[in-house]
Amino acid sequence: MERIYIGVGDLQLTREDKDAVNKVLDSNRLSYGPVSKEFEREFAKFHDSKFAIFTNSGTSSLHIALAALKEKYNWESGDEVIVPAVTFIATSNVVLHNNMMPVFVDVEENTFNIDPQKIEEAITSKTRAIIPVHLLGLPADMDPILKIAKKYNLHVIEDSAETMFAKYKGKTVGSFGDIGCFSTYIAHYIVTGVGGLNTTSDPQIATMLRSLMNHGRDSIYISIDDDNIDDEEKFKEVISKRFKFVTLGHSFRSTEIEAALGLSQLKRKDQIITRRKYVAARYLKGLEDLSEHLQFQQTPLDRENVYMLFGIVLKDGDKTELINYLEENNIETRDLLPLLNQPVYKRIFGDKENDYPVAKKLNRSGFYIGCHQYLSDEDIDYVINKFHQFFKR
Numbered sequence: 175m176e177r178i179y180i181g182v183g184d185l186q187l188t189r190e191d192k193d194a195v196n197k198v199l200d201s202n203r204l205s206y207g208p209v210s211k212e213f214e215r216e217f218a219k220f221h222d223s224k225f226a227i228f229t230n231s232g233t234s235s236l237h238i239a240l241a242a243l244k245e246k247y248n249w250e251s252g253d254e255v256i257v258p259a260v261t262f263i264a265t266s267n268v269v270l271h272n273n274m275m276p277v278f279v280d281v282e283e284n285t286f287n288i289d290p291q292k293i294e295e296a297i298t299s300k301t302r303a304i305i306p307v308h309l310l311g312l313p314a315d316m317d318p319i320l321k322i323a324k325k326y327n328l329h330v331i332e333d334s335a336e337t338m339f340a341k342y343k344g345k346t347v348g349s350f351g352d353i354g355c356f357s358t359y360i361a362h363y364i365v366t367g368v369g370g371l372n373t374t375s376d377p378q379i380a381t382m383l384r385s386l387m388n389h390g391r392d393s394i395y396i397s398i399d400d401d402n403i404d405d406e407e408k409f410k411e412v413i414s415k416r417f418k419f420v421t422l423g424h425s426f427r428s429t430e431i432e433a434a435l436g437l438s439q440l441k442r443k444d445q446i447i448t449r450r451k452y453v454a455a456r457y458l459k460g461l462e463d464l465s466e467h468l469q470f471q472q473t474p475l476d477r478e479n480v481y482m483l484f485g486i487v488l489k490d491g492d493k494t495e496l497i498n499y500l501e502e503n504n505i506e507t508r509d510l511l512p513l514l515n516q517p518v519y520k521r522i523f524g525d526k527e528n529d530y531p532v533a534k535k536l537n538r539s540g541f542y543i544g545c546h547q548y549l550s551d552e553d554i555d556y557v558i559n560k561f562h563q564f565f566k567r
């Protein structure tokens with residue numbers, strides 16, 4: 175009998191995925207080209223956006239999103255950016271790497287997303303942007319966030335690394351703010367090994383992002399096709415500008431291989447999302463009777479949860495025993511994205527956890543397990559049984 179293992183993610187590439195990669199290899203074209211362009215076009219379409227830009231990671235996408243806005247609006251180093259007090263560390267790291275200052279706001283107890291009611295009290299004369307995070311597959315409460323942003327003239331970058339395709343009040347994540355940021359790293363919805371995407375509908379921002387990820391190059395020349403033009407005047411212009419660097423950029427490019435994997439998996443996005451929702455629904459039903467011990471991420475009626483991961487908070491006691499029990503039984507867990515108690519943040523910001531009571535509770539008692547499309551009904555039942563066995567002991 176095959177050993178049951180419930181990982182937080184899994185990957186089973188199909189024949190089509192492998193054929194798509196082989197087609198790229200046969201073409202002898204790895205640098206940004208037709209496959210990447212098609213992946214970007216399709217991805218933008220699914221996120222109600224005019225443009226998508228494919229980079230080498232979600233973190234790179236976040237980094238250049240903030241860099242582009244900082245440049246466009248002449249923000250100063252030391253200006254502030256609001257981020258949730260519970261998120262993957264990259265959300266706030268990119269603020270520091272852009273020489274800006276993250277200002278943390280506590281999260282909602284039921285959704286684990288940034289609490290819009292606590293944003294206004296964190297705004298100062300230096301605040302320039304908010305980065306709401308759509309955590310674990312659930313969109314943040316965008317209406318009040320956008321309302322506050324408008325009132326205080328702030329810009330919005332959505333960190334959607336954990337949420338793809340999901341709708342909030344009928345509109346898709348990645349289309350609410352100035353820029354959306356996604357990840358295609360391992361255990362995500364679409365897995366390309368490494369990879370990230372920006373979405374935007376602002377052509378000027380799209381051009382800046384494209385430049386920033388390409389060493390700050392003049393965006394007239396981004397791929398080797400760009401000097402392949404008949405118009406003589408245009409050709410001369412490209413020649414004169416193709417080695418000009420106009421912004422302080424990075425080398426954040428991806429290749430046609432990752433794009434081929436992304437494009438191929440995009441074709442089965444509906445199956446991926448449907449199965450993830452099914453796994454979560456079965457977990458919720460099967461664990462319902464343990465609600466005196468366990469709290470789950472709640473999904474408000476106005477939005478869709480696409481469940482990258484299944485978040486759980488232990489209501490009573492120390493979670494260590496439960497975590498160890500699950501791990502011993504081949505159910506992989508991770509802490510629920512604790513941020514403020516990370517050694518590096520304690521060093522930079524001091525001990526701030528007490529100012530964020532919900533985050534503190536999640537840091538202590540929250541964790542997540544896998545909720546991915548490769549889990550069988552037998553796997554799901556196994557997980558449900560193990561939780562019951564633990565609480566029966």
Ligand SMILES: Cc1ncc(COP(=O)(O)O)c(C=O)c1O
Pocket residue numbers: 231232233234236261262264265307333335336356357358359369370
């Ligand atoms: C909320 C959040 N932001 C950013 C990232 C960074 O993405 P990547 O690992 O592709 O750099 C992740 C990673 O999963 C994430 O969960």
